[in-house]
Amino acid sequence: MPRHVIRHGQVIGDIWQVLVPREGESPATAALPEGPLAVSLDVWKARREELLARSSPVGVRLEPADDPAQIAGDLPRLALVAVNFPKLADGRGYSTGYLLRRRYGYRGELRAVGDVLRDQLFYLARSGFDAFQLREGADAHAALPSLRDFSEAYQSAGDARAPHFRRRAAPAGAAS
Amino acid sequence: MYRYDAIDRSLVAERVAQFRDQTRRHLAGELSEDDFRPLRLQNGLYVQRHSPMLRIAIPYGLLSSAQLRKLARIARVYDRGYGHFTTRQNLQYNWPRLAQAPEILAELAEVGMHAIQTSGNCIRNITTDHFAGVAPDEHVDPRALAEILRQWSTFHPEFAYLPRKFKIALSGAATDRAATLLHDIGLYALKNAEGELGLRVIVGGGMGRTPIIGHVVREFLPWRDMLTYLEAILRVYNRHGRRDNLYKSRIKILVKALGVDAFRAQVEAEWEHLRGTESTLTDGELARVSAHFAPPSYEPPGDEDQALAFQLAADRAFERWFRRNVHPHRQPGYRAVTLSLKKTGVPPGDVTADQMDLVADLADRHSFGELRVSHEQNLILADVRERDLLALWRRAREAGLATPNVGLLTNIVCCPGGDFCALANAKSIPVAEAIQRRFDDLDYLHDIGELDLNISGCMNSCGHHHIGHIGILGVDKNGSEWYQVSIGGEQGINAALGEVIGPSFAAAEMPGVVEGLVEAYLAHRTGDERFVDTVHRIGIAPFKARVYGEKREAAHA
Numbered sequence: 232m233p234r235h236v237i238r239h240g241q242v243i244g245d246i247w248q249v250l251v252p253r254e255g256e257s258p259a260t261a262a263l264p265e266g267p268l269a270v271s272l273d274v275w276k277a278r279r280e281e282l283l284a285r286s287s288p289v290g291v292r293l294e295p296a297d298d299p300a301q302i303a304g305d306l307p308r309l310a311l312v313a314v315n316f317p318k319l320a321d322g323r324g325y326s327t328g329y330l331l332r333r334r335y336g337y338r339g340e341l342r343a344v345g346d347v348l349r350d351q352l353f354y355l356a357r358s359g360f361d362a363f364q365l366r367e368g369a370d371a372h373a374a375l376p377s378l379r380d381f382s383e384a385y386q387s388a389g390d391a392r393a394p395h396f397r398r399r400a401a402p403a404g405a406a407s
Numbered sequence: 408m409y410r411y412d413a414i415d416r417s418l419v420a421e422r423v424a425q426f427r428d429q430t431r432r433h434l435a436g437e438l439s440e441d442d443f444r445p446l447r448l449q450n451g452l453y454v455q456r457h458s459p460m461l462r463i464a465i466p467y468g469l470l471s472s473a474q475l476r477k478l479a480r481i482a483r484v485y486d487r488g489y490g491h492f493t494t495r496q497n498l499q500y501n502w503p504r505l506a507q508a509p510e511i512l513a514e515l516a517e518v519g520m521h522a523i524q525t526s527g528n529c530i531r532n533i534t535t536d537h538f539a540g541v542a543p544d545e546h547v548d549p550r551a552l553a554e555i556l557r558q559w560s561t562f563h564p565e566f567a568y569l570p571r572k573f574k575i576a577l578s579g580a581a582t583d584r585a586a587t588l589l590h591d592i593g594l595y596a597l598k599n600a601e602g603e604l605g606l607r608v609i610v611g612g613g614m615g616r617t618p619i620i621g622h623v624v625r626e627f628l629p630w631r632d633m634l635t636y637l638e639a640i641l642r643v644y645n646r647h648g649r650r651d652n653l654y655k656s657r658i659k660i661l662v663k664a665l666g667v668d669a670f671r672a673q674v675e676a677e678w679e680h681l682r683g684t685e686s687t688l689t690d691g692e693l694a695r696v697s698a699h700f701a702p703p704s705y706e707p708p709g710d711e712d713q714a715l716a717f718q719l720a721a722d723r724a725f726e727r728w729f730r731r732n733v734h735p736h737r738q739p740g741y742r743a744v745t746l747s748l749k750k751t752g753v754p755p756g757d758v759t760a761d762q763m764d765l766v767a768d769l770a771d772r773h774s775f776g777e778l779r780v781s782h783e784q785n786l787i788l789a790d791v792r793e794r795d796l797l798a799l800w801r802r803a804r805e806a807g808l809a810t811p812n813v814g815l816l817t818n819i820v821c822c823p824g825g826d827f828c829a830l831a832n833a834k835s836i837p838v839a840e841a842i843q844r845r846f847d848d849l850d851y852l853h854d855i856g857e858l859d860l861n862i863s864g865c866m867n868s869c870g871h872h873h874i875g876h877i878g879i880l881g882v883d884k885n886g887s888e889w890y891q892v893s894i895g896g897e898q899g900i901n902a903a904l905g906e907v908i909g910p911s912f913a914a915a916e917m918p919g920v921v922e923g924l925v926e927a928y929l930a931h932r933t934g935d936e937r938f939v940d941t942v943h944r945i946g947i948a949p950f951k952a953r954v955y956g957e958k959r960e961a962a963h964a
């Protein structure tokens with residue numbers, strides 16, 4: 232069965248393969264499959280040139296503890312950054328999303344993967360994610376309405392919407 | 408007080424719809440308990456000993472009479488006719504049914520209330536001074552900033568799955584009634600030499616298993632930078648706080664592990680990216696929110712001072728209540744009044760639906776239709792005319808809300824403990840009651856003077872035992888319930904953590920232990936020194952000797 236992802240509010244087929252070296256496998260020598268490929272940060276660091284020389288799109292998959300600053304300079308060449316949520320309650324990836332979008336200016340596909348369920352989608356989207364690969368077995372179509380759980384937001388976040396107090400009808404006062 | 412506008416209303420309504428659907432999916436078996444747990448917690452719903460517990464948010468402790476009537480109605484219809492006010496200025500229902508929780512939230516939404524982020528590993532309800540806006544010792548009214556923080560923290564997408572819960576308190580008075588030194592972040596509002604408003608930022612305080620007084624991370628933060636600076640702190644914590652060990656996951660542990668200077672450097676480095684960006688507050692926004700907290704239309708002072716003096720002289724009971732439960736006010740002719748929820752025999756902080764309705768009436772009649780919840784689990788009418796005090800007192804007394812014990816030993820701060828809470832090591836309510844009964848002589852109680860007694864049923868410290876002048880902590884020893892006693896804790900600007908006096912006691916011993924501590928104090932006090940001052944002056948040894956000396960004698964007798 233082809234895997235599905237939610238991207239820009241629609242369910243689509245997933246074209247990406249992921250390479251995360253197995254236990255004992257060296258990032259420097261692991262085989263790189265053909266086609267669009269996202270790799271773990273250690274593989275990226277070991278094989279950056281090789282990966283960039285391929286004709287197919289490349290991406291990086293970050294773990295919660297990975298510092299996105301490490302790929303900041305490469306972002307214009309990455310077609311995908313996936314952020315893994317090994318456990319739903321581990322919220323570090325939300326900050327990763329914020330940093331990629333707002334601090335490092337990443338414009339490509341930012342995908343939440345791992346233990347991701349529909350009830351997290353709204354916050355993930357506000358943190359800058361535009362793609363979601365739900366936990367194995369979860370129904371992506373049923374999840375779509377959750378992206379619209381709230382029509383408004385008070386604060387600014389990874390999605391770069393201005394805080395509500397700056398969007399009020401009559402803006403009084405200015406930023407210091 | 409703050410009145411909801413269209414965005415507040417739509418967000419709360421959308422939250423009800425969201426949670427209704429989540430609850431439905433959970434009950435239909437589509438959402439497992441593990442996946443549902445963080446969602447229900449962020450809607451205030453715990454699973455406790457007997458049933459779920461629902462914690463309703465009361466942002467910075469402020470309520471309207473209409474909201475209180477709604478809480479009374481919910482207590483009647485969905486619960487057992489009462490509620491419990493907590494040390495975080497919230498209200499808990501102990502007996503709701505899970506399937507009805509969405510209904511309850513829908514009813515709350517009608518009066519601009521909710522249970523958002525009252526639990527879970529997110530930014531919790533903001534707390535502040537229960538005398539905000541009326542206290543004579545206040546230099547900055549913290550309520551507008553508290554409301555701005557409420558909005559900023561509500562549904563903050565990046566900080567909903569933090570390593571652990573996150574509590575923020577705000578105060579702007581000489582006496583820190585919001586315990587800013589004992590929160591994940593404490594903000595102490597002040598003005599600098601130029602008269603500009605700013606905040607002292609205190610990080611990493613807290614009670615719990617590892618009680619720590621917070622560290623000043625910034626002495627003066629201009630108020631416009633409040634949100635960007637908090638964002639920097641939260642981002643550092645979210646990324647680097649420990650997630651591997653529940654007991655080491657609060658921000659205080661991160662601050663301790665890094666050292667406050669390294670922590671500050673990380674925060675400041677993060678903030679460099681954020682300062683001056685669009686989250687920087689504007690004069691317009693502060694003015695807009697502050698307008699909601701404009702003083703009510705006070706009447707000019709009349710000749711009631713004399714009438715009050717006469718009334719006080721004529722009635723000893725009224726005078727006693729006035730002395731303990733009535734507080735100074737910055738507006739001449741007005742006072743703030745504490746309605747005590749600490750009547751002996753009633754679990755501290757509990758209030759019946761009928762009492763809630765009565766307090767709502769009293770608020771309408773005497774205090775511009777508003778009231779506050781204090782972190783000492785009492786209710787406050789903040790704007791009462793002096794000439795109304797006697798009438799107010801009579802009605803409050805009939806309803807059991809006029810126990811004249813604010814600041815005294817029987818004003819016990821107490822968590823629900825083992826009677827309700829699944830995490831408890833020991834019961835706390837019966838111990839509170841036994842102590843209250845031992846000190847039921849009002850003259851003696853008043854002679855003892857100011858004494859904060861706090862009880863927590865476990866290390867989570869919901870009863871704030873670390874800062875009680877006498878703190879009592881439920882501990883588990885081989886499956887039975889024991890109580891560890893500490894003394895010398897204190898809240899406020901000089902916050903101090905209590906020191907454990909020695910081995911723990913059985914429940915039945917506790918009234919005697921407290922009595923021993925009080926007797927030791929009375930034997931050593933000089934002038935009008937408070938209990939806690941005596942402890943700080945002479946140390947814990949004389950208290951120890953009194954309590955354990957007696958205990959040994961009793962054992963040998």
Ligand code: SF4
Pocket residue numbers: 822823824825828829830831832863864865866867868869870
């Ligand atoms: S202190 Fe412990 S027993 Fe008391 S309410 Fe908190 S978690 Fe429960």
